[in-house]
Amino acid sequence: MKLGKIKKYVNEGNRISVDYENGKANVYLVTDEIVRFEIPCWMENYASVAIEGSKEKPCNYKVYDIDNVICIENQNMKVKISDDFFTEILDAEGKKILSDYRGERIIQRTLSDKSKKELAAEGHDVSNLEAHNYKVQIIKEIGEGDCFYGLGDKTGYLNKRDYAFENWNSDIPQIHNENMPAIYKSIPFMIGKTCDAVYGLFFDNTFHSYMDFGKENSNYFYYGADDGNLNYYFLYGKKMTDIIREYTYLTGRTGLPQLWTLGYHQCRWGYESADDIRAVAKGMRDNRIPCESVQYDIDYMDGYRVFTWDDEKYGKPGDLISELEKDGFKAVVIIDPATKKEDGYFMYDEGVSKGYFATNPDGSIYVNKVWPGDATFPDFGREEVRRWWADSHKILTDMGVKAIWNDMNEPASFEGPLPEDTVFEINGRITDHREFHNVYGHFEGIATYEGMKKLTGKRPLVITRACYSGSQKYCAVWTGDNQSIWAHLRMLIPQLCNLGMSGFSLAGTDIGGFGADTNKELLCRWIEAAVFSPFFRNHSAKGSKAQEPWKFDEQVMDIYRKHVELRYTFLPYIYDLFYQGLETGLPVMRPLVLHYEDDVNTYNLNDEFLVGENVLVSPVVEQGATKKLVYLPRGTWYDYFTGQAYEGMQYIVKDAPLDVCPIFIREGSIIPTYEVVQYVGEKTYDRLILVTTPGDASYDHFQDNGEDYQFEEGKYNLYRFTKTEDEKLVTELIHEGYKKYEKIDIRRL
Template sequence: MVERSEMRAADRSHLPYSAAFSLATATVMRRVVAALLILGLTHAVDRQKFKTCDQSGFCKRHRAVKEPTGYEVISDSIKVNETGLAAKIKNKDLTLKLSIVTLKDSTVRVLIEEDEKALRNRYQPLDALVKREPEQQKIKKTKEEASATKILTTDGNRVVLIHKPFRVDFYVKDKIVSSINSAGLLHFEAFKKKVLLSDREKGFWEETFKEIKDTKPHGSSSIGVDIAFVGAKYLFGIPEHAEGYSLRDTKSYEPYRLYNLDVFEYETNSPMALYGSIPYLVGQTTADKGKLSKEVLDADTKPRDVPQQNARFISEAGVIDIFIMLGPQPNDIFRQLSELTGNAPLPPEFALGYHQSRWNYKDQKDVKEVHEGFIKNEIPLDVIWLDIDHTDGKAYFTWDKAAFPNPSGMIEELAEKNRKLVTIVDPHIKKEAKYHIYKEAKAKKLLATRSTSTSLTPKLVNIGRSSLLFDKYTNTSKDVFIWNDMNEPSVFDGPEVTIHKDAKHVDGWEHREVHNVYGFHQHEATFAGLKKRSNDEVRPFVLSRSFFAGSQRTAAVWTGDNKADWGHLRHSIPMLLSLGTAGMPFVGADVGGFFGDPDEELLVRWYQAGAFQPFFRGHSHQDSKRREPWLFSQNTTDAIREAIKKRYAFLPYWYTLFYEHTKTGKPVMRPFWLEFIEDESSWDEDRQWMVGPALLVKPVQEPGATQISTYLPGKRQVWFEWDTHKARPSPGAVQNPAGLHSIGLYQRGGTMIPVFADVKMTTKENHEQPIILYIALNNKGDFANGTIYLDDGESYAYEKGDFAYWGITFKKEHDYLHTITNKNLDKRGTFDSDVYIEKIVIRGAKFYPRTAHIYLDDFTPDPLDFEYDRDNFLMEIEAPNGYITREFRIDLHS
């Protein structure tokens, strides 16, 4: 669970908290700090199925802690080493081990755990990390004083351990940005022998929910700690919740919960737990002037009006394992986070196209008709999906022989048209003696006790991997990919629709300890199985509903069982922004809403939004009406087709952004603060977003809208309306008519966006189509640049150098000469493509061109035809015919 609160320096009475794994990130104005806390875990929706904080013993006990718990450092226990220090902290009840370790790239790790006398080991979900032991970095120097021990990092930052009361402060360039245990609310429940029967009433040894008893043979092992975000005005992150992007103050409200659950038809504006958990917070701050340590953290000093946000992280199990990332820029925190939990791999190109799904396309004839419908209506499509009813009695990796008598033929028909199939594989194993997966798991005693779901063991993961091999998953091919659903895991007759918390897994771990990583291990095994079946040659695609920190390394995710209403369309935007902020870039929401029947206006608007979100899939419930795009009025079908075609037109830009994510960790769908840190008023914007650094998107999100009001962020920026090329200065709002085909789409000045000149029906057919370069000049009209990435779109050959990464730059050389150059940005790439540039569109061209010439390999100038619109400062160069993977220069003389 997560609680968050806002306060001024003088008010320190209430702090927010987060249960389960927790990643917390704080950002300072032109400085960025991040903290990763790895703890243990932790129709209209039926709220009665799910716990509130008051119904969960550990949450209620932690929330009742209002006063400092009295921990202090045992001074003679401090042992300084070359990368940090180790010490012990204690209060009147307990002694704990503390370690502070400096890591590479301005990151600090703080670990608090039971000492050597503990009755039982505590679970740490280290699989969430790229390296179970991240690389350490030597400290520059330390200073030991009577009241504090100070560490100066190699990066010039400071970590200060306050001895009494125990606190850890973090400074960037002498500015305090974050503090652990600043309110003194550290609370740690140690394992005990069962002797205090009176504790039963508090839920320490056992508790009951919905007549299901949860036993705790070693007592409660919950933990909690508070973290201050000094100077912060907003907190973002902790997906997954159907909330606004900026998190609300929960000091007098139900806290945000991070416990992966199957929540049927979830509510919006709710802190309820959903399908996945990434306990990672980002706080934007304006603490860029003066020293704020005394003013904010010292209650005896009269404070200025300094804002502060606080997070209190509470987990039912595990240890307190915090990673603080100290920036100093927004770009830095994404790199630092990716160093810890990894990046999404470059997806196969088809995965960025449009996906058509339904629960369920009932048989092979149905699939054929849907496929032919897309072809007949000239609507681009890359993937058709099959839900659970395609299987033989819901046994995964099998086929219903009556409904799908020739699955290999069906797959081949799709492949002949350059399309793929995705089939569903949930973690639930059918209890049938002849079913090969159940038979093997039972024989090897790999099933979890007290549960019909499976245990998290390496052997069972290997069964999942091998089940995807062609000799096990028969009648499939390399053109079949996998969807992991219901992997919270969902257990309909279990507590809170999941596994009993006291169910046992491998090595004696209780389910309460590993719950949030259950889905993580399933999709990780699925990814490995897909990769193995192709001998590591074909990039896998896996979609997962449940996720955890690090899930981005092997899965895309979607926001689960949303509804066909305007509120769910609106909330899909902050939900996806939160996921991207927390390191998960390949995300989307079911277009049209999973439950219910959208009217035609809502469906069109959802397609227009989904076309500019990373994962683009139409999906619906079996009780909803069929909604293939051609089943509506002609105007609606035309608008949907246009939205999907826009997605395909921008595929060169999308593919490049996903490649760049693998290098930088930056999300593809971005909040404004990532690109416009100087524009404080736009930080909490969650009705608009950026696709990469260059494209602003504002879809219609209200029924019957007549105007699209778009806020253009940034200071001294210029924006260009995509369809009209009209220049708009920022910051400020602009209004445009909201016709059915309209979407607010703006190119940022100073950028270049590559798009396909002509859209074909699949990503494969588009792969080598000619490109149009849209160059939008900056406010001065003297510069713009952008990049484009190419490879074969499906294999791992790019890892061996078979790729191309090129940069296009527009530059004013002097008053009478402007140039456009194409340069190789990574000489390791050897991919040579025949993709050429069909047209160049220059927006904001405030010079008056007289001639244009292109210089190719022979350095002989060839004249180019162009048109210039003096009223709109628009220049269009026709047929320059330069190749994307070969150097050229274009001279524009004025």
């Protein structure tokens, strides 16, 4: 994308437009911390899917020209724009944060033509042995020791340095290994950490795109896309937490979930009748394992027709749901976007009559095979289609359904991918599958969220497999079809931490693994590792070994129960973190580097995490291990179970037999906890138990009805607990709008 020499620039409001010999570029001062860079090589005035509404704020800055270099300067940074739209960004003191790479793309590996031919003859892909320049492309310098975080739930390790990925939502049935280019989600946001700076980059382009963090060449990282504009945002901050705040300011923050949705969920593709669902629900209650829902996978539908119910296998619509609701179980059902092509089926007939399905270029309805057989695909980019889909959920809410789980929305299809020229719309603009693919699940999520919000009046739980940046405003996510293998248990921590740093706080994995067969040790270690994952669900595949804990032995039952009860103990703390996230954008589950970014020991720490700032969890994720090497950052940390104190900035070895997950509480902490219940709503939470550690502490605790939007009208309590060195606790009610706790107790570690 060679634009040539600068001819002139024009400064209007928050925009600096630069005319070049071979085109033009724009720089937007969105806020004092966010700068947008754009080459409108595809479309003028592109409207973002991820960013809703104007985010521009009045900015104080100046623009001037020095030797044909345009300088844009504000209180935080200086941006230098040169010929060919080369950019360099410096902090207020003049220290370089990030700069474009001025060389050519060169793969740092040498291979003779003979070797390439031999590799190709044996069936190896040799296309990655040559640098491929993309239609849209930007290359940035890498410094020695630079680290990269974010990108959503890409596979592999926490730090993405030396790896390459693609943004193309993909339903891949094979085992997801650490260098898988793409899986279900496209979240082209990254946090860069240099030796003395941090920054964020959000590449807002929904076409198939590519991100390489030094794998091709250790001198640079690059972003490329098959089409669209060069359109990216630079986010300035002094700390990584600042970057997350800015990114979620742009793309939106996870809403406050209903309290029950943070409890335990049980699911299996293979509960094929009402009796199967009843048996699992009974097993949960008989074995005293707290549980909120036994979720309904695709088997509950009549022939996999969306918004239907199989009366023959599951009984009269609503009866089973009502029966189980009396014992505290909330109905969560799956919905796929693929709509069966069948005359007489109401969803298909309505969609055809109103022209709601994606089409071929000749105007005929596009058809592919999915679970119901021949199926059509609603064009969710159109507002009227989203309203239709949203309203269709009344069929389910009338039965008593409380939450929706969107699956197969990459969109997945059985007879090859949708052709690139399949026709869609994005809010009135005709486009094709190339642009729309990565946001198909995003728009379906909006429709589902709006429907459930309107129909129930409660905060919706919409769980989605596929999505794009900004979907966190509407959806919870899980990492898709993982496997019952130790490698996927280990991947849980970096995946969920990177999702959290990418805005998706309400995220989880399938506990025990979805595909293949789990075993006693793996299931125990998985429930321990997942106990603080924000979305907390056990899910397995038809044909795999059953993962209900009573299908194993008493030891498994006891360990499983212990850790599910632990989750319910910490519910108010987790809920508080979601409330705080409304303001900060920070996730519940966090890598240690997020709060200890000056500690090199945290940069590549893949097997432990923080819950908020005050709780450190270091689960065992290696087969056969009964001890755990734990890194404790600065400060003093207290073993949650024994109260033993450990000084930080060191590694310790903790005994970790099969029933123990090492958990530590930071010095100067106040952690709100509840008594264990079998489900949220079993009884009123009228007693709060504060777990405290020595040292001065202050903590704000949020309390409301845990269901709807009344808190936005002031119907909530906000407590402030303050503790000094003499261990006296002072309680203030800094906002009162809800029924207060009857009792507040203290448990000192």
